[in-house]
Amino acid sequence: MSKKQIKQTTMFGTYAFPSYEEIMDAYAKEFENYILPKGDTIFGFWMQTLADLEFLDLELQGLTDEYTIDPVNRVVNLKGDEDLIRLRIAHLEKVKGKTTLYTELVDKFGDTNAYAFHNLYPYKGKFYPRVVRTLINAFKLSQNSLLLDPFNGSGTATHEASLMGIKSVGVDITPMGIVLSELKNDLLFIDEQKLDFSLNELQNILQAIENKKWEHSDPVIHKLMLAVYFDTIDAFVRTSRYNRKGKAGLFIEKLNYIKDCHKKTMEIKEKYGLKFEPARIIEGDILELKNMNEMEGKFDACITSPPYYFSIDYVGKDKIAYDYLGADMKKIESKYLGMKNNGKPKSIYRGLPPRVAMYYDDLKEAIKNIFWALKSGGKLAIIIGDSTVSGKKIPTTMATKKFCEEAGFEFEKLTFNPLLGARNRAIRGESVIICKKL
Ligand SMILES: C[S@@+](CC[C@H](N)C(=O)[O-])C[C@H]1O[C@@H](n2cnc3c(N)ncnc32)[C@H](O)[C@@H]1O
Structure with a gap:
């Protein structure tokens, strides 16, 4: 460097390379500015x-x-x-x-999504409750509004609406989804004492369930114990981590967790003077929605997430529960979106395998039914992702947008919500597609 050249100061205000302490000090200030608004x-x-x-x-x-x-x-x-x-x-x-x-x-719950009873059971493909809350706000829903989720699964949309004091209807084809959505509803209105059981009682309940002799006069307690049992067994199948705790230990721990959720939820309800609103849960097929005449033009908004194209085995995941309940899984699966028509798609989608075409046929029909169920001016948010089958990307997001427009919706917005930490190309995130019925 020539002598005439002016030396520039660094961001640390020194000419020499800064010391470790100077670097830490400068970063600490930046950190505080950034992290603490x-x-x-x-x-x-x-x-x-x-x-x-x-x-x-x-x-x-x-x-x-x-x-x-x-x-x-x-x-x-x-x-x-x-x-x-x-x-x-x-x-x-x-x-x-x-x-x-x-x-x-x-x-209070130490998590941005697992509050109230959202974490009752690890149902596959659950919504982030925060996204549902956001959309309810964006759609200006109030106590007088009615929300629909025709792929309600474990009832995230209906539960979040209940917590916000908004009326809703949830439809799903799987009995397990229905049990869970109903439970989330019922637990908001149950007396705390009803959840009190001694260790001995809980061990007896577990034994009765294992021997398929479990009965209880209160249907909420009956269903709750079964859901906790299925979750316990599922956890054991997936990992050996719980072997030391034992089945009974884990069952009791999970039930105590639900009790704790109840206590915390009621504390918040009391503190803020909230009024929860029970949802209506219906076991049914979205493709047969029009058979329910009373649903026509009834809803102010629909927030929903159809099953992604075969990326998740929703029914298989709950095999333990269906085996126990003696449910006919083949029959449930045959009603699943994309499983009708016995392998003969109605439309041809260029370059896509017939099974994907069948799925698209059903998705299109489902969107037409949602259009029918909404009031004019009603809003729709569909949360959907693309999957990859044998290395080929299945462009479900853009197909869904197109089906919405074909059904008569006006497209308003698409937001891509990345899955943080995604490490492969199969599912990198989901999109929220927002439309309006004109
Ligand atoms: C992505 S999951 C929805 C999960 C839900 N948002 C939640 O938070 O639990 C898709 C759901 O669609 C349901 N489903 C599939 N085919 C259906 C049909 N024909 N009618 C109604 N529901 C269906 C599945 O049972 C599954 O629960």
């Missing part, structure tokens, strides 16, 4: 991706009169009914200095 209306720590930013934007559109988002400082400026926003928003930690209800749920 400064302001009275701040992002939740769970806001991590660009999709989260889009979800926040959607929620604010639905809940506020006016807002601006400052993503660098992780703060929001907003105008509107602050109490309502605090009770409903899913992406802010504080609104005008006061903690939001969602933050309280996250802190």
Whole structure:
């Protein structure tokens, strides 16, 4: 370097290479600025991706009169009914200095998704409750609205609606999904004492279930014990981690967890004066929805996630439960989206195998039925992902968007929500497709 050249200072304000202490000090300041937003209306720590930013934007559109988002400082400026926003928003930690209800749920349950009874059972392909909450807010649903999930699975959409005091209807083809959605409903209204069992009683219950002699006069307790049992057995099949605890130990632990969820949920209900709304759960086939005349033009919104093209064996996953209940799995599977028509697709989709075409035929029909069930002006959010079969990508996301438009929906928005930590190309994330019935 020539003598005339001016030496530039580093970001640390020194000419020489900084010391370890200087580096740590500078990073600590940056860290504090980034991690601890400064302001009275701040992002939740769970806001991590660009999709989260889009979800926040959607929620604010639905809940506020006016807002601006400052993503660098992780703060929001907003105008509107602050109490309502605090009770409903899913992406802010504080609104005008006061903690939001969602933050309280996250802190109390130690998780952004496993609050209330969302974590009752590891049903495959479950929604993130936070996304459901976001969409309910974006669609401006209120106590007078009615929400539909025709692929309700274990009832995430209906449970989240119940927690938010919104009426909903959930339909699913699998008996296991129905048991779980009903349980999530019932547990919100059960007396705490009903969940009290001595160790001895629990051991006897477990034995009765194992001997297929389990009966209980209260259908909620009957179903709850079975669900906890199926979960226990499933955990044993998947890993040897629980061998030391033993089946009885794990069964009791899982039941205590549910009791704890009940206690925490009731504490929050009391603290915020919440009014939960039970959902209506129906065992049925979305492709036969039109047989239920009373459903026509009834719903303000639909938030749903169809089964992904054969990426998940939803029914097989619950084989233990179906074996126990003596359910006919073949019959259930034959009603599954894409399993009708005995291998003869109605339409041809260029380059796609007939089985995918059959699945697309059914998906298209399901979307037409959703259109029929919505009021005009009603909103639809479909959460869907692409799968890969024998190295070939099955473009379900764009096909779904097309089917929505063909059914008469106006397309509004698509947000890609990446699966953080995805390590292979099969499933990298899901998309939320938002449409409106004109
Ligand atoms: C992606 S899962 C939905 C999971 C759900 N969102 C949850 O959080 O648990 C898809 C669901 O569609 C259901 N399903 C498949 N075919 C169906 C049909 N013809 N009618 C109604 N439900 C169906 C499956 O049983 C499965 O529960």
